[in-house]
Amino acid sequence: MTADTSGKGLLLKADSIADTFRNEVKESLARSSHPPKLVGILATSSAPSKFYADFTRKQCEDLGIEFVLKKTGAAENSELGEGEGAEEAIIEANEDDSVHGIMVYYPIYGAQQDHYLQQIVSPLKDVEGLHFKFHYNLYHNIRFIRPQSLTSPTVGSADVLPVKDDEPPPGAVKSIIPCTPLGVVKCLEHVAVYNRILSYGDRAYGKTVTVINRSEVVGRPLAAMLANDGARVFSADIDSIQEYTKRPRISVDATWQYHPRHVVHPTNLTLQECLALSDVVVSAVPSANYKVKTEWLKDGCVCVNVAADKNFEKDVRDKASIYIPAVGKVTILMLLRNLLRLSRYKEISVASGA
Amino acid sequence: MTADTSGKGLLLKADSIADTFRNEVKESLARSSHPPKLVGILATSSAPSKFYADFTRKQCEDLGIEFVLKKTGAAENSELGEGEGAEEAIIEANEDDSVHGIMVYYPIYGAQQDHYLQQIVSPLKDVEGLHFKFHYNLYHNIRFIRPQSLTSPTVGSADVLPVKDDEPPPGAVKSIIPCTPLGVVKCLEHVAVYNRILSYGDRAYGKTVTVINRSEVVGRPLAAMLANDGARVFSADIDSIQEYTKRPRISVDATWQYHPRHVVHPTNLTLQECLALSDVVVSAVPSANYKVKTEWLKDGCVCVNVAADKNFEKDVRDKASIYIPAVGKVTILMLLRNLLRLSRYKEISVASGA
Known part of the structure; x- marks a missing residue:
């Protein structure tokens, strides 16, 4: 960033901010035994969604994260409807034990039906942080959670854990943020x-x-x-x-x-x-x-x-x-950061026999 | 219904259809030991919502169902915002063991934020059937469920039970329909x-x-x-x-x-x-x-x-x-029918020690 002699404010591209987090993700990956696997679900013919899916792949390849793009509906075949098969692809990825995170390229149907799909993604694999439980935690300023709170059906005061500094107390993890x-x-x-x-x-x-x-x-x-x-x-x-x-x-x-x-x-x-x-x-x-x-x-x-x-x-x-x-x-790196976080939660759950 | 000599089609008011279900609800109430309790949450100054809340009260009183209307936000006090306190009122009712059903008078904020609130209502008290799990069951033609499936965080093939006739198999109950x-x-x-x-x-x-x-x-x-x-x-x-x-x-x-x-x-x-x-x-x-x-x-x-x-x-x-x-x-009677169904599920869960 050189001084701008025009007297105008600074034009700040996000690249330099993203670099910080790319390094953080790299270091975190270096410490993990298995690279996590991210499934992308592309269900429409939308050019920006396809572009974003290619961008995700490139980011993952650069970092050594396994990325599998599942094309369905109009993305797979122009005779199929926009969004056809998206829900089935989500459920398949939810139930596939080798998958750590699921990213769906929205918009698919529009705000309401997309909101429904966002709840279908298991909160344990929701790298985008769009499940209502994560929104609940965010709105309620609940920063740290017990991993098992993600596997209860309701939200409420039982989810609240003390916040003293920026690290979660023993047995707790950070919530996922959209x-x-x-x-x-x-x-x-x-x-x-x-x-x-x-x-x-x-x-x-x-x-x-x-x-x-x-x-x-x-x-x-x-x-x-x-x-x-x-x-x-x-x-x-x-x-x-x-x-x-x-x-x-x-x-x-x-x-x-x-x-x-x-x-x-x-x-x-x-x-x-x-x-x-x-x-x-x-x-x-x-x-x-x-x-x-x-x-x-x-x-x-x-x-x-x-x-x-x-x-x-x-x-x-x-x-x-x-x-x-x-x-x-920066957003895509937040998503990959969430992916690493969720794959660590999975390790914790497996280790504790939960 | 008398014959219409004008040659026009039949104008059919919903009252006679509602009567059938009113009788069904009455008989079902007569068989239950405790009348169920429904909490209504009115959080806006909307006249149609207030009208619908009064209508709910009247229907409940006629049938001997306990109805408690919780007013919050602009419904409670004109200086408060539309919808203020709605989420807190839902959580309170979720956690109140004496409450069997929760009805929220929408619209409050608009489709997106209302959809969020609909997920906050516990599926165990969701008389409107707006929780994504019930939508999932409906979209997937899953008619019968194990009550415990409502207390798992995700949806999927594990929820599927055989359908042979219109009665659920042993250990299963009917899903709630919006x-x-x-x-x-x-x-x-x-x-x-x-x-x-x-x-x-x-x-x-x-x-x-x-x-x-x-x-x-x-x-x-x-x-x-x-x-x-x-x-x-x-x-x-x-x-x-x-x-x-x-x-x-x-x-x-x-x-x-x-x-x-x-x-x-x-x-x-x-x-x-x-x-x-x-x-x-x-x-x-x-x-x-x-x-x-x-x-x-x-x-x-x-x-x-x-x-x-x-x-x-x-x-x-x-x-x-x-x-x-x-x-x-007819809609309001479907809601009360859902209330009875959910309060029976609660009895089943208590009886089975779940």
Whole structure:
């Protein structure tokens, strides 16, 4: 990164951030006896999905992870329907003991039916972190879990374990975090929006963030994670703006004592007013036409584009001190990190005879 | 039902169909030692939701079922956000041993976040049948389950039990079916679209049905149930039309031998062509402007409106032999029937020490 003499903010590509995690994954693989196996399921004729599947293969090959792409439906044969056979392929991979992780190339049918498929993937192989149990843990700021909690059908206070530092207590493991919001958080850690002087679990304290989009896959989990980490977050979607915050501390009962979690309130602020307050703006609107107005940004803010189309205007760096135009290269490493984590959980379960 | 001398088809209100099931629920309650307890969760200021909550209370009171309405968020206090506290109320009811069933008044946040909440409700108390495990069973034509399968985290071939007639084998119970699609099927049984001469599990054979809407709550499970029961089904939504059918029999492996289930294929037929073939048309489009064209209907067909707004034109009975304008009164009884079923499962589990 050389100094930019134009007076514009820094354009930060995700590659350098991804490199850190690639090294971490490499070291972790070097320590493991068997390389884990990832199954990708491609069930549509979508060009971006095919591209992402090729990208996954390349990343896995570079790192020595076994990747098997299962093509089904329109991806296998143009006479078959979009998505045909996707569910069967998931179940087969769930039941195949040699498989450590399952990645499904969404969108397949649209948000609702895709959400159903996301629950069919066993939480023990859910590298994308899209099973409702992982979302539950994230929303409730449950960072550490007993591996066996993944094999109970319900969620609830029994899942809560103490958090004292960033390592799980004995017998516990880290929960899996959905890889796209996790990738964004890792980018924000990299650019020091997260302050390492503060305690673990509260390192975004003092920061105000606007997250544009409130889908269950990106926007809502991201807003929740940032708020659980101490930030004041405005979550904006097409209908409403909400504020996510854990301060002032809510009165907590014994259940939540280890995990002050964010609460959500409606706000009367407009998007323009939120942006004027925001140190960080993350946008994930799946539309080529949607643009965050540069003139509304706070001078010196950090902007992160998560959408496939660019949600920021060309002159964003006239206001932003740092602009990250894409996070996909970090996301894929979060997925592989989750794969390693899940394959370790499997080893723990086998070792303990569970 | 008196003969209609206008030459028009029969206008069939759901009340008489509901009465049959009200009597069934009454008899079942008379045999049980404790009346079951249903918790309703109302978290929004929506007038239709409040109306439906009052309607639930009235139905429960009439039958001697204990109903407790828990108001939270904007339903409790206009200063709170829509939906605030809904998840906490669900978890409390999950963990309250005196509660047999949980009903949440949707919509709260919109399809995606509501789908998340639907997974948070314990499958052991899910009277609406919206947990993904029940959808899985329905899509896979798994009618009978071991109660303990509800307490495992994943789905799969282990859940499959033989189906020989309409009673579950020893040690097994019937799965819970989502109450709206179930209510529609019960209406279609009532008007003899289901033919009792045919074997259980195949009584819609010979019928062609168009289902307009493919949501995970109504359209897709309904199309799947009808196809699993032998019908040829066209599933139409705004983007595409699909055909659901179990004929010709697909080559089945051992896993599915007891349950030939439907497969889904794309079709090139237009909606007009589908309607021209359809003995039954079910419409569930949540829009006051959407109308099925009467002129496209096959003469003598059966039409069922599931939407809050009427999806059929005023002259629908010029073509339809039977028109059911609303199914809500049957739906609520399906919900109470599910409540009784779940409270019996609980007794079985307690008795077997599970």
